[in-house]
């Protein structure tokens with residue numbers, strides 16, 4: 272935790288890590304990008320470096336985030352995709368001018384344009400969400416089994432049987448709850 276603001280939960284998949292910046296949507300929700308600067312911080316973790324962010328841009332980012340969450344949830348439960356969410360994702364994806372570049376070490380690096388780097392960063396996230404929701408990547412969209420979370424996550428485990436968005440948070444809490452329930456059943 273830095274300056275009293277909630278920590279990030281960082282995952283390997285860009286789009287679902289982004290939707291994870293709001294956690295416990297069905298419980299006591301935790302907003303992990305409460306200020307424009309925290310969005311800048313979050314983006315820099317994923318090598319999407321922007322200098323600044325306005326309040327309006329933060330609102331747009333959150334709108335994209337909730338749209339990805341809604342569309343990914345629908346895809347995970349095989350419901351029709353919500354049209355409004357699809358529109359927001361597509362708008363964000365087409366607005367950006369990010370270009371993929373190759374580093375000398377053979378890694379992909381996104382180059383954001385000078386005009387509106389934040390829009391470009393959001394377009395990278397939107398495109399990542401599209402590739403997952405469209406089923407282009409090896410994995411399965413699923414919802415976290417924690418009733419207060421229900422976050423959409425991308426399961427890339429070999430068996431495709433992951434139950435929690437994050438083993439260290441939701442998975443652990445569930446394990447502890449089961450442990451305590453068993454202990455209280457035992458009179459000794």
Ligand SMILES: [Zn+2]
Nearest residue numbers: 415420436441
């Ligand atoms: Zn979860």
